[in-house]
Amino acid sequence: VKLFPHQVNGLRFLQKRESMDEIFKGGMLCDDMGLGKTVQTLALIVSNKPTETDLKTIDELKLKATLIICPVALASQWKDEAESKCPGIKVLIFHGPKRTDSITELGKYDIVITSYLTVVSEFDKAKSSSPLYKGVWWRIVLDEAHIIKNKKTKMAIACCNLKSFKRFCLTGTPVQNNIDELQSLFVFLRINKYANIDVWTSEIKNLIKESQTEKALNLLSKELKQMMLRRTKAVLNASNNSGFELPQKKIHRILIKFYPSERKLYRAIEAKILNNIGDDFDFKSSETKNGGTSYIYTLVYLLRLRQVACHWKLLFENNPDNEETVHTELTTNSKSDSGGNDLDQLFDSLSINTNNCEICMSKIENSSNKLCANCLNMLKPPLESKSLISNAKVDKLLSILSEQKTRKTIIFSEFTKMLSILETTLKSQGFKVVKYIGSMNRLQRDEVLTKMKTDPNTTIMLCSLKCASLGLNLTCASRVILYNPHYNPAIIDQAIDRVYRLGQTQAVDVYELIVDDSIELKISELQDKKRALARAVADGDETAKLKLVSKLTREELKTLMFGPDR
Incomplete structure (x- = not known):
């Protein structure tokens, strides 16, 4: 596969981070969602394989494989991408009740793909009995690394306890709610001073508490420039030399009046x-x-x-x-x-x-x-x-869909019961619908994705926001409907970028359905504040820094309930 210029630069960055004269090597690839973090990582894997000398050891078994940890929904996608773009490479999905317990078996593969939940399950075993923890991996890659944003969770602790001297974090949203989330990634990577909680507290956390936010962000930005690479779609689209071009994306914020x-x-x-x-x-x-x-x-x-x-x-x-x-x-x-x-x-x-x-x-x-x-x-x-037979939001949804009935559309909601209501309604209106929710196993999810992508009559995919907002490629659709707002705008942005990403050839329309004069409108206003935080840290946006508050507290909940003056 031919890499885009920005992907070639990304590969060079990853290679440089692996050639450092340090014990622990690695970094963060934080490109906007849909810019090809997967293919850049695969390029690194095939360009820097371990030699026999690299694998020689006295104390611990060294594995030639790269361990990729991702949400379970993305395991098949990683395997398909690796096998289609890297002919001859040996790939194993380490998941499910019949997964091997032999480290010798894992040692036969170039890439081992597993899920975060599987890592937690293996961590719960005695370490001596889990093949994931028996040896030292050539490298470990966390896909959607923001999943370990809370360093106190068992998931974060389990990932940090895996052994490797080369560690990478892939995420389009390194910061979602507060700056402390970055420190959790630093603890996993072990490559800068802020992996030490005492240094983080004294140089970053305490400065923010003392309202010296700009100074803290400047210190953090200086460190991130060395270890993190981030490009956005907007910047690449505006560059004449990027070789990158995406069709237009329009955001339609629809305010709906209750009946x-x-x-x-x-x-x-x-x-x-x-x-x-x-x-x-x-x-x-x-x-x-x-x-x-x-x-x-x-x-x-x-x-x-x-x-x-x-x-x-x-x-x-x-x-x-x-x-x-x-x-x-x-x-x-x-x-x-x-x-x-x-x-x-x-x-x-x-x-x-x-x-x-x-x-x-x-x-x-x-x-x-x-x-x-x-x-x-x-x-x-x-x-x-x-008078309550109809629903204003559902009626607006049907109105949008009826404008172009054959246009492939993804509808997101975090409430799976709401998706069931919509499924019944849409089928009664003659739409052919599939549903993608967290209770499905990996094979069921793959079947849904295949049907949406290959069946021209299946035009609507109802998606659980959290399980479908990560890593999926849904460029077969060109319309996104966000049925209800979520507190975390990063999850919303990730959902949109399942459709608006490399490979998309059609103009994309995104509809945000928000009930006016309700809690939903207040939540959408809260999203703006969180986006400012993300831009200030990840993108170095000076305007966003001026709007930044140190962290999101219980006061926001109070504001959502009563308004800002209570």
Whole structure:
């Protein structure tokens, strides 16, 4: 395969980082999503293979393979790319219950591909029994490396404990929520002074706490210039010598008005929630007047408002008569420590007392119910109301799709129940639809992708935002619809770039559906703040630096609930 000029420069950067006269070598390739980080990495692998001398050892077995760790959904894509672009290379996917436990077997391959969850599973074993931890890898590559952004999680710790002297991080979003996320990548790489938590704290973290943000960013930028390479689509498109050109991309932010009946329901829930929080609610304390955990309960309140903004039916998924509930869908008992600064991670680790109503948090006697009698009485009438048969957001979606019915379209939402509602609606309107969600195994996901790419009659792919926003190549589509906003704009940008990337030949339209005068509008405003942080650190954007705050705190949650003046 012929590399673009920017990819040739990327290869040179990677080769230079591997030729350093240091014990630990490596770096960060942080190109915009869709610029070919995979092919640049494969070029490095084939251009710098280990010699027999490199593999000689006295104490530990050295493996000739590059270990690539990626989300499970990308494992097949990595294997296909490697085998199609690097003829003769031997590739193994180390995943699933039948994976080998023999390090000798792994030693036969040039590339071993595994998932982050598999690494965690292997780490949980005794290290002496896991082939991943028995030897020293020629190099280790973390794809979508921001997945280990929280260094306290078992996933980050498991990756850091793998052995290799050459380590690389691939990510288009090295910073998503706060600057501390970079330090987690530094700990994995081990190639600069900021891998040391004491140095990081004294030179970066403390400066930010003291409102010396610009000084901290300048120190960080100086270090990143040596170890990180980042190019954006905008810069490459504007360059006459890049050999790079993408078609136009248009962002359409669509503000949608609730139908009167929907607005009435939303306002009723909002009023009940705000009344339950009360004026004496302290976002910094651990207890509410109801005896629960204040911050966690407020996240649940926020979730309910987001659900009703998407579709009122999502609330009724909580009814115990349903086989599944929104509670089991959206909450886990994760023990990971979010540090209190990352709304996204806090939602991932959300759990509530099952003896509390999932809307108002009042105690309920029958633990099999998810809603109290008062909330059930408030919410049941819409089911019988003819005025709530339709939904403003769904109707707008259908209007957009009807303009070009044969145009391949990707629709993203983080709520899989919402995707099920849309699937039923779209099929009833004659659309041929496939769905890509996290509960599918790797083979099922591959089948969905193949059908979307090869079947001209399959025009719509419904995607779970988090599992489909990473690494997939969906250039077969040219229209993206973001059904609801997410707190983390990096996840949104990654989703868009599944379609808007190298290989795209058509103009791309992106539709952001946002309900006006609702929690969704406030979330979209929060996204701007996080994007400023990412630009300030990764791109060295001086304007963004001026807008930067040190970190995203609980005050933002307070603003989302009450507005900036509360």
